[in-house]
Amino acid sequence: MSKKNGRWSASPRSCVLELTGDFAGAEARCRLDVGMGAYLAFQRLVESQEPNLVEEACQRFGDEVLEEWNIDLDGQPLPATAEGFLRMPTALALAMIQAWGEAMTGTPAPLGEGSPSSQGDSPEPTTAKAEVS
Numbered sequence: 001m002s003k004k005n006g007r008w009s010a011s012p013r014s015c016v017l018e019l020t021g022d023f024a025g026a027e028a029r030c031r032l033d034v035g036m037g038a039y040l041a042f043q044r045l046v047e048s049q050e051p052n053l054v055e056e057a058c059q060r061f062g063d064e065v066l067e068e069w070n071i072d073l074d075g076q077p078l079p080a081t082a083e084g085f086l087r088m089p090t091a092l093a094l095a096m097i098q099a100w101g102e103a104m105t106g107t108p109a110p111l112g113e114g115s116p117s118s119q120g121d122s123p124e125p126t127t128a129k130a131e132v133s
Helices: 036-047 051-065 082-087 090-105
Strands: 014-019 027-031 066-069 128-132
Touching: 014 090, 027 051, 027 090, 036 051, 036 090, 051 066, 051 082, 051 090
Parallel strands: none
Antiparallel strands: 014 027, 014 128, 027 066
């Protein structure tokens, strides 16, 4: 291998998702640069409604994407982990995954048919402003 350019090193990027609509005020800091395995798990989520694949994608999101958030459940801070992510309300979890997908690609990420956050289901869509660092 050529050492013409020396070693290349990437600095991991992250973003702060600021959800709107029904989830206004919810914020999460998420990694943007994840491994290919996590990316493929999220692709399977988009393309499938199989519970085992959805659970795997949610666990990977909690373990590999979430860094911190301001989410409470029943007045108690919810940990920004896979366990915490699996305990949060479904619509909020799906909105967060969608917002993260949009932050990663710069375009809206479609969710599977029939999901609570599919386009057209809510008069005020949930969106996110993402500050990338």
